[in-house]
Amino acid sequence: MQSMHQSRAPLQGLRLHDVVSTSDKTYGVHILGLPEITFGPSDASSRDTSGPLSLLKGPAVGPIARLSPADQRSFQYFIQTASHSITSFGHDAPRVRELLIQIALSDISPSSIAVLKSSLALASFHRDDSLQTTAQYKVAALRKLAESTQGRISVTDSACHIAAGMILSTLEIQQNSMKSSHWLWYACGAAKIVKTAGLDVDNLDHDTAALVGWVHYYNTLSRFSLRHWQPHVSLDGDDAADSFHPVVCGNGQPESLTGAPHEILYLLSEAFNAVTVPSDPRYETKVHRSHLEIIDWKLRSLEKKVSDDNAPAEATHPAFDLVVELYRLSTLIYLRRASAGILPLDQKFTTWVGQAFELLEQLPACQWPFPLLIFGCEAKSDWQRTIILDVMERTTKNMQYRNIATVKSVIETVWVQKDLYTEDMNYVRKLGVILSSTHKSVPAFI
Numbered sequence: 001m002q003s004m005h006q007s008r009a010p011l012q013g014l015r016l017h018d019v020v021s022t023s024d025k026t027y028g029v030h031i032l033g034l035p036e037i038t039f040g041p042s043d044a045s046s047r048d049t050s051g052p053l054s055l056l057k058g059p060a061v062g063p064i065a066r067l068s069p070a071d072q073r074s075f076q077y078f079i080q081t082a083s084h085s086i087t088s089f090g091h092d093a094p095r096v097r098e099l100l101i102q103i104a105l106s107d108i109s110p111s112s113i114a115v116l117k118s119s120l121a122l123a124s125f126h127r128d129d130s131l132q133t134t135a136q137y138k139v140a141a142l143r144k145l146a147e148s149t150q151g152r153i154s155v156t157d158s159a160c161h162i163a164a165g166m167i168l169s170t171l172e173i174q175q176n177s178m179k180s181s182h183w184l185w186y187a188c189g190a191a192k193i194v195k196t197a198g199l200d201v202d203n204l205d206h207d208t209a210a211l212v213g214w215v216h217y218y219n220t221l222s223r224f225s226l227r228h229w230q231p232h233v234s235l236d237g238d239d240a241a242d243s244f245h246p247v248v249c250g251n252g253q254p255e256s257l258t259g260a261p262h263e264i265l266y267l268l269s270e271a272f273n274a275v276t277v278p279s280d281p282r283y284e285t286k287v288h289r290s291h292l293e294i295i296d297w298k299l300r301s302l303e304k305k306v307s308d309d310n311a312p313a314e315a316t317h318p319a320f321d322l323v324v325e326l327y328r329l330s331t332l333i334y335l336r337r338a339s340a341g342i343l344p345l346d347q348k349f350t351t352w353v354g355q356a357f358e359l360l361e362q363l364p365a366c367q368w369p370f371p372l373l374i375f376g377c378e379a380k381s382d383w384q385r386t387i388i389l390d391v392m393e394r395t396t397k398n399m400q401y402r403n404i405a406t407v408k409s410v411i412e413t414v415w416v417q418k419d420l421y422t423e424d425m426n427y428v429r430k431l432g433v434i435l436s437s438t439h440k441s442v443p444a445f446i
Contacts (some may be wrong), residue, residue: 118163296343375413
């Protein structure tokens with residue numbers, strides 16, 4: 001069952017997302033009629049009795065009434081544990097998991113049930129159920145998505161398709177990212193839906209902005225991996241690479257998103273699209289140099305904005321402030337390294353690296369692989385490597401987070417290569433060789 005799902009599900013999904021309509025231009029997830037809910041501790045006594053969480057303890061109504069007792073327990077597990085493994089970085093990122101729970105419990109339409117089934121699939125994996133059980137939930141989610149495309153596709157349905165696809169992408173990353181690139185299809189497909197349904201417009205309501213912001217995060221880091229993963233280049237030329245590369249990954253990134261996290265993601269996208277090797281004819285041009293200098297200046301200018309940002313999401317999640325700064329520093333360090341000498345590795349650069357490791361020490365866990373990758377490549381001293389190893393160990397011990405296996409193996413390979421070889425290699429070239437040698441599928445740093 002598992003192998004059959006892996007071979008068929010992405011192709012089946014490709015047909016689903018290609019038929020998303022551009023009709024129903026009522027923007028906003030609020031058209032679902034979802035209540036505002038504050039999610040507190042997992043203890044039932046502390047929950048608001050009007051929220052979806054209470055449905056699992058109270059009378060069986062709506063979608064919950066249709067679940068078996070075993071599935072009700074699985075969804076409870078999704079709420080309390082598995083949903084915390086879903087990483088996000090963007091507008092009101094901490095709210096994403098709450099929004100997914102609301103959508104899954106909003107009604108019994110096929111598209112909402114698809115989100116519910118996707119949630120059960122992720123919970124099943126986290127509960128160490130059989131591969132067949134997890135695959136059955138994934139297939140059920142895809143079937144409900146297919147059912148929801150029979151007729152006119154509303155913006156509400158599009159939002160549900162995004163939510164289900166992103167949960168399935170998370171599951172693929174945690175379950176199969178070391179073996180296949182299928183996670184990419186779901187991530188890139190969600191970005192296509194955002195474009196097709198016109199969800200990346202100005203003046204989004206906060207729920208839609210959180211959902212689209214989540215897609216922006218996945219889309220940017222997906223394209224970073226595609227930019228540097230070179231399956232034809234590796235340390236071991238005998239191993240065949242996964243040739244899976246979704247056509248939908250050619251779609252553009254969501255637009256019109258505001259706030260420091262999205263400004264950083266836009267600049268990261270500019271950076272990895274701009275950097276090149278010295279042999280490239282563009283390398284010596286004034287236009288190329290000027291472009292890199294402008295990106296660098298914008299990232300440096302964001303420092304005060306990040307520290308002064310008092311948005312509600314960040315005010316109630318102070319640890320997220322550290323994550324935003326980690327992404328800014330990692331993007332700056334990446335840009336300086338990848339510029340191949342155009343931008344200086346000066347005292348400012350050294351200061352940024354030092355600040356990054358100091359911030360990592362403050363985090364109880366770091367489920368954001370991209371900063372770990374960039375800082376891991378900078379870890380030269382035993383002290384720096386110990387910080388990286390310690391934060392990865394703290395993250396791994398928290399069973400909610402299961403997405404750092406990829407970056408852990410890449411960092412270990414980087415350190416081995418640094419220890420064995422002294423000659424310097426161009427940073428962009430080195431990333432390509434390391435990523436392609438470590439993984440025969442597109443690595444996920446999400």
